[in-house]
Amino acid sequence: MSAEKNTFAIETTSLTKKYGNKVVVKRLNLKVREGEIYGFIGRNGAGKSTTLKMLCGIASPTEGEIRIFEKPVSDPVVRRRLGVLIESAGLYFHMTARQNVMMKAKCMGITDEKSVEEVLRMTGLADAGKKKVKHFSMGMKQRLGVALALLGNPDLLILDEPINGLDPEGIRELRQLILELHEEGKTILISSHILGELSKISTNYGIIKDGELIEQLTREELEEKCQDYFQLEVEDVKRSLALIQESFPQVQAEVEDARAIRIYGLEDGAGLNQMLIENQISVYASGFHRMDLEEYFLERMEGGRQYV
Numbered sequence: 644m645s646a647e648k649n650t651f652a653i654e655t656t657s658l659t660k661k662y663g664n665k666v667v668v669k670r671l672n673l674k675v676r677e678g679e680i681y682g683f684i685g686r687n688g689a690g691k692s693t694t695l696k697m698l699c700g701i702a703s704p705t706e707g708e709i710r711i712f713e714k715p716v717s718d719p720v721v722r723r724r725l726g727v728l729i730e731s732a733g734l735y736f737h738m739t740a741r742q743n744v745m746m747k748a749k750c751m752g753i754t755d756e757k758s759v760e761e762v763l764r765m766t767g768l769a770d771a772g773k774k775k776v777k778h779f780s781m782g783m784k785q786r787l788g789v790a791l792a793l794l795g796n797p798d799l800l801i802l803d804e805p806i807n808g809l810d811p812e813g814i815r816e817l818r819q820l821i822l823e824l825h826e827e828g829k830t831i832l833i834s835s836h837i838l839g840e841l842s843k844i845s846t847n848y849g850i851i852k853d854g855e856l857i858e859q860l861t862r863e864e865l866e867e868k869c870q871d872y873f874q875l876e877v878e879d880v881k882r883s884l885a886l887i888q889e890s891f892p893q894v895q896a897e898v899e900d901a902r903a904i905r906i907y908g909l910e911d912g913a914g915l916n917q918m919l920i921e922n923q924i925s926v927y928a929s930g931f932h933r934m935d936l937e938e939y940f941l942e943r944m945e946g947g948r949q950y951v
């Protein structure tokens with residue numbers, strides 16, 4: 644993977660957007676370093692698209708500041724370094740892929756045909772021939788949207804939900820393309836609510852909930868958080884917790900629901916079961932689990948667990 648640098652491709656300070664009285668993006672301090680694939684994750688309506696629109700200059704912030712490559716987003720130099728795929732990619736359905744790309748190239752003042760061929764090749768559309776966009780699969784349309792975003796060879800790509808509507812093959816192709824672009828040194832911000840997919844490519848994550856950035860973390864930090872745990876289903880959660888804390892003071896235990904407890908940092912699962920049984924607690928089920936990334940994100944977006 645390409646090396647991450649220490650300069651910021653995107654940095655926002657207290658970025659806020661209100662629609663009427665509703666605050667949909669709240670004081671966001673988003674930081675994306677050059678060379679990262681930044682997975683921007685949140686449920687539908689969390690504020691992802693609104694944030695991305697502000698980053699691209701499509702929507703104006705109510706408050707706060709945005710810097711792209713350490714310059715204001717309005718700077719024309721910044722505009723040229725930015726490629727964007729947001730919502731409907733602005734495709735002309737009665738035209739072919741090549742005609743669409745040529746049209747956008749013309750609007751951008753790009754006259755050399757090589758650039759057009761290059762983005763078609765990179766997105767696997769060079770052989771789409773005379774087929775009109777209206778006959779394209781969803782995957783082809785998304786790839787064409789990415790091709791348009793790639794015109795002008797931008798250093799930063801902002802892709803809003805590019806996986807939406809793609810079949811597994813389309814997802815695999817897009818993933819491959821994003822990884823190749825990253826290898827070339829591009830910084831990529833990609834939003835999605837499909838967590839499993841993002842976790843296959845992202846080097847960094849930002850989790851947005853109700854307009855607030857509740858966490859930013861690296862892939863390594865995330866993997867560390869997805870540690871093994873021991874899960875117990877017992878008849879008396881409260882008494883079990885007290886007994887666990889007394890007998891295994893080094894572990895961290897948390898209530899999952901009315902019957903289940905999660906224990907981190909435990910090595911001797913059998914010993915813990917034995918201790919509970921000796922104390923007349925019925926253990927219905929127990930075993931070691933590994934939290935996957937999806938589970939972690941869901942818990943963060945649902946407001947976290949209750950630690951004891």
Ligand SMILES: Nc1ncnc2c1ncn2[C@@H]1O[C@H](COP(=O)(O)OP(=O)(O)OP(=O)(O)O)[C@@H](O)[C@H]1O
Nearest residue numbers: 662667685686687688689690691692693694804836
């Ligand atoms: N132009 C607008 N006027 C009023 N409210 C809006 C407007 N655009 C978005 N919103 C509201 O802002 C909130 C955040 O929407 P946004 O589209 O940014 O979320 P999202 O995380 O991208 O979700 P989705 O994946 O569903 O697009 C939602 O409650 C939405 O209804």
